[in-house]
Amino acid sequence: MTGIRRLLGKFAIVTGGSSGIGAALAAEGAAVLATGRRFAPGPPRPPGLGEVVQAHLDVTDEAEVRARFAELPELDIVVCSAGVGMFAPVLHTKVDLLRAMLEVHVVGTMLCAREALRRMQPRRKGHIVAIGSHAAQRAFADCAGYTAAKAGQLGFVRVLAEEARPYDVRVTNLLPGASTGPRCCSRPTSRASWSRSSRGRGSRSRRSRSPRPRGRCSVPGDCLRHVCEQHPQLGQLLVASLALHFFPYRRVLASLNILA
Numbered sequence: 658m659t660g661i662r663r664l665l666g667k668f669a670i671v672t673g674g675s676s677g678i679g680a681a682l683a684a685e686g687a688a689v690l691a692t693g694r695r696f697a698p699g700p701p702r703p704p705g706l707g708e709v710v711q712a713h714l715d716v717t718d719e720a721e722v723r724a725r726f727a728e729l730p731e732l733d734i735v736v737c738s739a740g741v742g743m744f745a746p747v748l749h750t751k752v753d754l755l756r757a758m759l760e761v762h763v764v765g766t767m768l769c770a771r772e773a774l775r776r777m778q779p780r781r782k783g784h785i786v787a788i789g790s791h792a793a794q795r796a797f798a799d800c801a802g803y804t805a806a807k808a809g810q811l812g813f814v815r816v817l818a819e820e821a822r823p824y825d826v827r828v829t830n831l832l833p834g835a836s837t838g839p840r841c842c843s844r845p846t847s848r849a850s851w852s853r854s855s856r857g858r859g860s861r862s863r864r865s866r867s868p869r870p871r872g873r874c875s876v877p878g879d880c881l882r883h884v885c886e887q888h889p890q891l892g893q894l895l896v897a898s899l900a901l902h903f904f905p906y907r908r909v910l911a912s913l914n915i916l917a
Contacts, residue, residue: 672737689708689709712725716769731780740762745799782825783827784827785821791832793811
């Protein structure tokens, strides 16, 4: 699947775009606006095709989200990957930290997806991708707040998919494991606590097929590369974003915990 620039001429916004997802889209030819709170404020210059331009964005700031999403001449792809994670047992979970995670994962995803749909709906094309977590469906010790935030995000994206479908706008939710970055580095380090929680009595969850070697976190983009490498047709659907309207993807996506 290498050597083909499937996104040439497409415009994309990636929240939390200091990771490798923006670079992966640009490598496919897309003009990418990669946003994050760590970048300097101010209006960015428009990205060229195959280029990533960084811009400040707080996804919980409704006015800034609206302004930033209006800066691209067109909008074909939005990847909601901004996130924050603080981990502690329920007995020691702080309310302010829980609210911070809900604001980013639920409110932030809603604000960005809403602006994306507003721009994509009149054109009747586009693709909104939310980077979720398998914590939304599996219980891990010391992750109650993060799990609640990701489960809320998953519920929102399910409804978004239903409402976007009549306008031919695709909605995808990826539920990967951990990836390298601040959230992974701050999670509990005990492998026992993470593995025991997924093997509790009565659990019917299937063992996930991780795209990463056992014992290390995924690097940014691993989950996308895994889809492309292990499921070529599905990878084309995700990466090309707009081209495969004929592909009967819902059954495949459901089997992979990927929503569309």
